[in-house]
Amino acid sequence: MQPLAGILVVALEQAVAAPLCTRHLGDLGARVVKVESPDGGDFARHYDDVVHGLSAHFTWVNRNKESVVLDLKRRTGREALGRLVARADVVVQNLAPGAAARLGAGSAELRARRPELITVDISGYGSGGPYARGRAYDLLVQAEAGSCAITGTAGGPAKPGIPLADIGAGMYAFASVLTALYTRQRTGEGASVSVGLFDAVAEWMGFALNQARYGGVDVEPNGVSSPMVAPYGAYRTADGQTLVLGTTNDAEWRRLAARVLDRAELADDPRYATNSARVTRRGELDEMIGQWAGRRTLAECRAQAERAGLGHARLNRPTDVLDHPQLTARDRWREVGSPAGPVTVLLPPPQTAAWTWRLDPVPGLGEHTEAVLKELGYAAEEIEEIAAPAEGCGT
Numbered sequence: 466m467q468p469l470a471g472i473l474v475v476a477l478e479q480a481v482a483a484p485l486c487t488r489h490l491g492d493l494g495a496r497v498v499k500v501e502s503p504d505g506g507d508f509a510r511h512y513d514d515v516v517h518g519l520s521a522h523f524t525w526v527n528r529n530k531e532s533v534v535l536d537l538k539r540r541t542g543r544e545a546l547g548r549l550v551a552r553a554d555v556v557v558q559n560l561a562p563g564a565a566a567r568l569g570a571g572s573a574e575l576r577a578r579r580p581e582l583i584t585v586d587i588s589g590y591g592s593g594g595p596y597a598r599g600r601a602y603d604l605l606v607q608a609e610a611g612s613c614a615i616t617g618t619a620g621g622p623a624k625p626g627i628p629l630a631d632i633g634a635g636m637y638a639f640a641s642v643l644t645a646l647y648t649r650q651r652t653g654e655g656a657s658v659s660v661g662l663f664d665a666v667a668e669w670m671g672f673a674l675n676q677a678r679y680g681g682v683d684v685e686p687n688g689v690s691s692p693m694v695a696p697y698g699a700y701r702t703a704d705g706q707t708l709v710l711g712t713t714n715d716a717e718w719r720r721l722a723a724r725v726l727d728r729a730e731l732a733d734d735p736r737y738a739t740n741s742a743r744v745t746r747r748g749e750l751d752e753m754i755g756q757w758a759g760r761r762t763l764a765e766c767r768a769q770a771e772r773a774g775l776g777h778a779r780l781n782r783p784t785d786v787l788d789h790p791q792l793t794a795r796d797r798w799r800e801v802g803s804p805a806g807p808v809t810v811l812l813p814p815p816q817t818a819a820w821t822w823r824l825d826p827v828p829g830l831g832e833h834t835e836a837v838l839k840e841l842g843y844a845a846e847e848i849e850e851i852a853a854p855a856e857g858c859g860t
Contacts, residue, residue: 474555474642477570488527492813510830533837556585612669615685621686623686672693695711695746695747708780712740801827
């Protein structure tokens, strides 16, 4: 079963946040019609060409979609969009602030005509406030919301390697659509939802903001570690690999001291008895564990940590993850179609025997324009006019 089969989602989207939301809706069976401009479409199509000529970002977040090219600078294009939205259950957009409203696709206007419609507006800073109309991208929002300042090393802030702001906003949008569909089933009413990238990152900054508000301190970044827990970090092993090892409570510290480091006298040493005490002596503990790891191979370190009931990991590169046994043993990789041929993708994270995932191709730009417009009642000569780029501003 595909839980969202029969749901039509119209996506006025670009980059990552909205496309990630709608891809997940498509994974669950929703029909997603992605409306793109005739002058290149979603700009994420052109970030790179590493996936057989396609962009890595675009391939990641755009399977299960139909691409329809509409020139929304023209009245005819806007009319076609109106016909499409009239059939939709959900409209998701992350265009520049105010752009959707100028195209006649603003949430207020759409829901005034159809109260049962669910609309989701994804923006940099959400609705209202002095930053509401500011253009914002993942890096800018992460900097503004503080996540870069607690990533990296002391004096060397860094952007997290994955686009946390985009992903966070996309996932909150996805959850909001599911919630709104559930509510509409009971009440018949749709919903207008606004999701800001800034608000997503600020929410995920929760522990650091609590430290700032109630402790009066800014959490300092400390590389592959945790600013709140010690010992916890990355340690070089004798065979040139990197072990990630640590503790999350006092009982784990005692096992680490006695059964891994073979330093039973440290287990109840008051200097290290509590996490807060250990955090203040992080350097000492890192040196002890570093010396221990440096005399052993990664396999030996992991085996000893496993025997002691402690969490452990290898610091992997993306190329290492491609063949990770946890993915391959559970058959997590699949192939989907694309304009460049089959591409390999991961199944969505939830696992259940109750659902069947939809894994349709990544679309070419405008691949479904003719079919969708015919479905909306347009004749062949009208379709050409609607999809062709305007020479000027149009009417």
